Amino acid sequence: MTPQTDGSIFFDEWQDCLRSHYIYVIRADDQITEPTLRRVLLQTGLNEDDLEALRDEALSLGPLPLDSEEDVAAEDAAHLDDAYDEEGEDVEDDGGDEDDYDSLVGNSPQLSLF
Numbered sequence: 876m877t878p879q880t881d882g883s884i885f886f887d888e889w890q891d892c893l894r895s896h897y898i899y900v901i902r903a904d905d906q907i908t909e910p911t912l913r914r915v916l917l918q919t920g921l922n923e924d925d926l927e928a929l930r931d932e933a934l935s936l937g938p939l940p941l942d943s944e945e946d947v948a949a950e951d952a953a954h955l956d957d958a959y960d961e962e963g964e965d966v967e968d969d970g971g972d973e974d975d976y977d978s979l980v981g982n983s984p985q986l987s988l989f
Contacts, residue, residue, distance in 0.1 A: 890919050894929055901933035 883889070893916055900908050913926060 886919075890916075890921075893919065894921075897926070897929050898933040898936070899939075901930055902936060902939045904938065 893912070897909075897912050897916060900912055916926060917923075
């Protein structure tokens, strides 16, 4: 398969972005994304040696740090605070945004092609 460069002035930036994403995927041990991304990188003109060099770079950086249990618990608690009031009841949407939208749309002229 030939590299898909199509002469785009943004090709080099796009390929750099793909390379960075590949390093991230390796560090995150994302085994679902890696095969597809490898194929895309090979289609853009990289070879197996280039991919091996990117893999070595990613592995030298080590795995991505995992969130601590405390960080995850705090984030979950913050989302729950938004969803429930002080008594633990679900917070209902008052439809305020919809009412505002309806008032704006209701005052605009209706256009028709026929």
